[in-house]
Amino acid sequence: MVPLRGRSEELGKLLAALRAAGNGQASLAVVSGEPGIGKSALLAAAVEQAERQGFLVASAAAHQTDNISPLASLAPALRAGAEPLIDTDQFLELAALNTQPLWLAERLADLIGRRLAGVRALIVLDDAQWSDPLTAFVLRVAVDRLPAASVLWLLATRPSPGGPADQLSEAVSVPVHSIPLAPLTADAIQDLAADRLNHAVDPSLALQLAGVQGIPFLAEQLIAGLYLSGSDLSAGLIEGVRRRTSDLSETGRDLIRTAAVFGSEFRLEDVAALMAAPVARLAAPLEEAIQAGLLTDAGSVLRFRHELLRSAALADVPPSAQRALHGAIANQLMSAGRGAAAAAPHVLAVAQSGDTSAVATLREAARDLLSTMSITAAEVIQQAFDLTRVDDPLRAEVGVDVVSILLVAWQYDRAKAFADDLLSGTALYHGPITPDLQATLRLHLAPHRRLDVQELTVPGAAPHLAERLAAHRALAGADAPSAATDPIAQSLQQVAAAEAAQSEGRYADARDLYVAARQAEPDLGSLPPTLVEVGELYCRAESDDLSAALERARELMTAGSSWAAPQLAVLHARLEYASGNLQQAEGAAHAGLRWMDQLHDRSLAPAADQVLALVALLRGHLTQARKLAGSDPTISALLAIADGDAKAVKRLAATPQDFPERIGLLLQADALDELKRLSPSAASRGALAVVAAGNDVEQLAEAVEIVRTAQRPLLLAQAEERYGRAALESGDRKTGVPALERVLDSLTALGATAPAGRIQAVLQAAGVRRRRWAAVPPRAQEGWESLTPMERRVALLVAEGHTNRSAADELVVSASTVGTHLRAVFGKLGVNSRVQLTRLVLERFAPPPNA
CATH class of the missing domain: 1.10.10.10 (Winged helix-like DNA-binding domain superfamily/Winged helix DNA-binding domain)
Known part of the structure; x- marks a missing residue:
């Protein structure tokens, strides 16, 4: 490999990061600099060193056209080499998750983590400024998920404030190494030239090299004859490329100019179709361009060797010719079935204000991109909106598209601000603002349930829109649920009625209403089906169907909408906790908190913290529980009880309606009246029977059997502990000891070491001898x-x-x-x-x- 000149300090930083990665300290390195400054050469040197040290290397480069294909920038790195990061079957599995970015990112992070177990790795992405949005998102998730992996994530980027590299650097928790590249010294440039020439630089060339101003790419092009040094770097490159292309055939020159309009990456068949020439006739001109150092053949596509070379070639295409070619390219791509998304950049290059044909193409492109590239779709539809005139009614129609697509991209605040501006008569839109336009925009926003109630009333709107708005008012609690004729309004009213029933503890009624609400086909104003099902599953779990609800919740963790990930995670954590699966509950709660950070919405963080605090309490980790408690009165009461305050038990009777495993807390508090008001279920009936039985051993035995049918191990342990203690107190060791031993074994198996330790102490005090007691952690010696x-x-x-x-x-x-x-x-x-x-x-x- 040709020596890397003038970058010893920068390479040293990368090698230090590689050594740290080899020792299990994951980190991110970002090499930044202007085009031609030598970023790719530095990355290549790091790759060479990593391979020499036995690192697994996965490398890819982003391209300008990547933003229309999901994961286009990162995919080559995943599949490169004899031992790729993921195999073919796994890659196909990921492809099925393109429409669910969070699930895809989580699954990919999991696969990479498994692949890197016991392996040192370097994962490289060049030209990261062109990363497609999904790649940028996946990197943020994967880097943060693997802080203990022996991996160095290495990116190269042009300076791009707020771009993918900046976003990644700000989001991750691993160490970040920022490595900016400055121009090389004159000596380094001459050393580089000598390496390329295989002999010393003569004085005349040394004088020309002084004109490249320390940019290694230009030094190499000067040696290759593609750059003429001078005061104007751009002019020098343009003139050099012009001189080199003058030696090509006329067809070769046409090929270069046409390809330059296509972009830095293109297909030969596309250029051939545009030039009205058979592909076979372009084989020789293509070889000329490759030999001239302008193009490189990447197999399925052709590329300019550097974006600066394409820019230099493009400078020889007059603006009028560029416009004509962009228009022809857009038409060709559309007619060839390549899709509006591929044509969109060329449409934008020639479109002018009021061009309805261009607007139509861009709207189609946004729709095509929406399911897999919602962020790109949002940018495209905004560009379509900007092309419409402010007084054209079409502008309002496209404006509605902007709002709906921004919402799909989870950009609620931006969508709300845009809708408000559109309806306010500002410079954004001067056309007619009809009641139906107002109602339509509000109904796009309403499912996010953050509108003020007054915004859900639009006088004069069409009947079906008015009914849907009324249903959203019921969901907001401003109106009582009412009858409706519109199917979407009916569904929304059913959800409103379900939520009211759920808040009153009528879980079976709420479950049936949620089921009915999910029968309507999604349309304007409807709630996301996954969120409706979350409510249904919670009510199913409270209606003697916990195991089925938990199984479905687990399915939705990869099959449901990833935008509903926090809600799904909280539901999943609660159901795992109710089933006694403490480790799974803890994992789901932590995942939910992580996803809330990814989606920038922590509104459900207290609910996740509740589950984590309850798990910590069962494990006896009081300090951890206290940190999670915040101002939660129920957790605070449980902590007070653990600290020896028996009076705090009474405070559990005021446990909020939606608190996880509320029945168990009401049982602990002997809250007879509250238990009587609960919706009938095996758990509630059993808990009520336990409290009502008092110390009557026979009645407690019957109550325990009722609780047993609820399949809630923690609740059963509570009930059976009361039964065993009552039997012991009555002198019935034959009944009491086995009952408490069953409780001890159950709690130990569940990992609930705090209550297990309490039961073990009771048994030991009763004189019970075991060859081996449960492995209850010993009490700390200090603190x-x-x-x-x-x-x-x-x-x-x-x-x-x-x-x-x-x-x-x-x-x-x-x-x-x-x-x-x-x-x-x-x-x-x-x-x-x-x-x-x-x-x-x-x-x-x-x-x-x-x-």
């Missing part, structure tokens, strides 16, 4: 976690200002007992005064900022 429940209670009371005597009265123990506990607290927490203890407790239990 808050090391305190017993009584010690925690004493610490909290002292921090509140209690004396030993008043604390003793509160706890119904002696003052000397309080003193004993307080000395233990001082030793375990490393404090030696009540003031220090108070400060520590206040710091620990201070509410989070903005709580």
Whole structure:
């Protein structure tokens, strides 16, 4: 390989990052610089070094036309080499997820993570400024998902503020190495030239090389005769290319000029069709262009060797000829069935304001791109809108398209602002603003449920639109659900009625209403089907159908709309928790939080934190639970109970309606009245029977059997613990001990070590001997976690200002007992005064900022 000149410092940074990757520290390196500055050469040197060190290397380069094909920029890197990152079957599986960007990104990150297990890797993307939106999104997810992988992610990009590389650098949590490239020194340029010539540079060439201003690409082109040094770099390159192409045949020159209008990448058959020449006749001219150093054959496509060469060749095509060629190219691509998306860049190159034909093509292109490239579709439809005149009614029609496509691209704020501007009579649109236009725009926005109620009323709108708006008012809680004739309005009213029934705990009724609502075909104003099904599955789980609801929730985690990922993740976490699958519940909650960050919407974060806090409490990780609790009163009550405050149990009766596994908390609180008001189900009936039974062993046995049919292991453990304790207290060891042993085994298997430890202590106190007790983690030796429940209670009371005597009265123990506990607290927490203890407790239990 030709030596890399003048970049020892930059290459050193990349090699250091490679060494770190080899030691398990993933990172991102971004090489940036102007065209021709040597970014690709630096990447090639890094690739060579990585291969020498035994790294798996996956490399690709983005191209200007990538933004019309999903994952076009990254796909070559995934499939390159004898040992690709993903195999053929996996790649085909990914292709089926093109319309679900988040699921695709998650699956791809998972596949790459598995492939990189025990492997050191370098993943390279050149010309990242041209990355297609899906590639940019996938990289953000994958880099963040694999912080412990032995991988260096290496990107090269032109300076592009806010572009893909900047977005990636700002989004990821791994270390980011920014490596800007400056022009080479004069000595480095001369060394580079000597390498290319295989001999020393003569004085006359050295003088010309001084005119390339440190840009290695221009130095190479000067040597190749494709650049004439001078004060104007562009003029020097244009003149050099002009001189080189003058030696080509006339057909060869036509081929270069026509290809330059197509773009940096093109198909020979397309150029041949435009030149009205058989492909065979272009074989010799193509070889001329390749030999001249202008083009390279990549197999299925041809490319200019560098974008600067294409720009230089394009400068020899008069603007009028460029316009004509762009128009001809657009027509040809459309007639050849290549699609409006492929033709769109050429349409835009020649379109003028008021060109309705161009607007039609761009609208078609946006529709074609919408399912797989929604971000690109949003850009294309905005360009179509800009081509319409401000007083043309067509502008309003295209404006509606803009709003709908922005919403599909999950850009609600931008869509709302655009709709408001369109309807406000500003310079954006001067045409007629009809009631139907207003209603249509509002109905596009309404399913996101962030409009003010007054925006859901449009006097004079068509009946079916008015009915749909009325249904959305019912969903917002402004009106009661009512009858409707329009199918979409009926569906929305059913969802409104379902949500009302769900909030009242009538889960079976709500489930049936959700099912009915999902029968309508989606149309303007309808809610996303996946979100409606989320409500249905929650109600199914509360109506003795937990296992089926959980199975369907798992399916939707890859088959449902990825834009609904946070809602699906929270549902999935709750159902896994209800089923006693703590690890899966924790994973789903963490995934939901990660997806909320990806979609920039953390409105459901408290719901995910609830599940994580409950899992932490069951595992005895009180510090972790406390960090997650925030201002949640139910979690705070559970923490107080864990800290020894028995009075906090009563606060659980006020558990919110939609709290995860609310029935178990009501059972813990002996909330008889609240349990009576619950919708009948095996879980609620069983919990009610447990509380109503009190200490009656026979009645508790019957209640336990009811709970058993609910298939909720944690709830069953609660019920059976009461049964076992009551039996022991009545002197019936033959019944009580086996019952508690079943509870202990169940909780241990579930990973609920905190309640398992409590049951184990009860059994040991009862004199039960086992050859091997459950592996309950030992209590910490220092810190808050090391305190017993009584010690925690004493610490909290002292921090509140209690004396030993008043604390003793509160706890119904002696003052000397309080003193004993307080000395233990001082030793375990490393404090030696009540003031220090108070400060520590206040710091620990201070509410989070903005709580």
